[in-house]
Amino acid sequence: MSWKCGIIGLPNAGKSTIFNALTAAGADTAIYPFSTINPNLGVVPVPDERLAALGTLLKPEKLTPTTIEFVDVAGLIAGASQGEGLGNQFLGHIRDVDLLVHVVRCFASSKCPHPLGNLNPVRDVEVVETELLLADLEILGRQRLKLEKKVKMGEKAGAAALAVLSRVADGLDQGRWARDLGLTPPELEHLQPVPLLTLKPYLFVANLSEAEFEAGMHYQVLQELASTRRVPLVPILGDLESELQDLPGEEQHEFLASLGFGEAGIRRLIRESYRLLDLVTFYTIVGPEVRAWTVPAGTPLPRAAGRIHSDMEKGFIRAEVMHFQDLQNLGSAAKVKEAGRLHVEGRDYLVQDGEILLFRFSK
């Protein structure tokens, strides 16, 4: 299983530019073979300070980070939900992503005109979000018709689902996102058959020119919007960061730092996306390789073992568990054990972020 982030936004917002920077950054780290599955889908290693620290401490031959995928989706225009532009194709591509990255244009360029004539990030956000809401209303409408038929035929279970769908549709009608409606887990169950866009985790990327970053009115307005809405916002110098990918990592960092960027925007984007997906990272130390793995929060040990190999899930016996922090503080697995900080856990134990696991399984 892997996690996919869809890059959405108006045409000429800089989506492909940012996608290219992301994927080039992946190639640059070289520790993980970045692969482009197709021109619009890229596998990107997740920057991980704990993994880097394990590398320094244990000096393994191989250090393998965990990855997430980014999809560069076609630009969206008003009317997409009705099939305008590349509407249907667009919606098909983002239904199955786990997170939406909305790239908002905050740069002026005479070379590359804005599709709506002038720079106005708040309007751009509204145009894109209206399409997402309309697309969700449409899919909800279709599902409601199906359920109504079932209820008429006497299927009781349909009524509860119908009530949830109606509630979400009312919310969307008022411009409220499904994820902001405080739906309970049983209510969310009823939404399983309808992959709503407005239920997905979501963040903004401000694609900035240097001038906008330093004193940009457009960037400021977008920041205000994001903070009112409580949507995370990551600033990226799209053009510049994609050009910088040709330089070694350290030089990129120095250059961006000289502009007041603490960390490259694309790095922050990868990290922030990973954080919003509510994932847990665990580590394995096997032979010459230290490796990071990803599972959803709340995953029991056997299923985590299954990430590595299905045989390990089937034959799961137990796992020896220590925390990264203990290993770092104490310096070796033997010392962690001596200090009584290593514990043995069974099949009901839920993996916690930052744990180092040694699985015992029968073959």
Ligand SMILES: Nc1nc2c(ncn2[C@@H]2O[C@H](COP(=O)(O)OP(=O)(O)OP(=O)(O)O)[C@@H](O)[C@H]2O)c(=O)[nH]1
């Ligand atoms: N000045 C400036 N130009 C940029 C920036 N980001 C992207 N561009 C330019 O804007 C143009 C369009 O960028 P793309 O990345 O292709 O835009 P897109 O969002 O993928 O567009 P569509 O695929 O058509 O939806 C290119 O010529 C980029 O070089 C930026 O931060 N500053």
Ligand SMILES: [Mg+2]
């Ligand atoms: Mg593009």
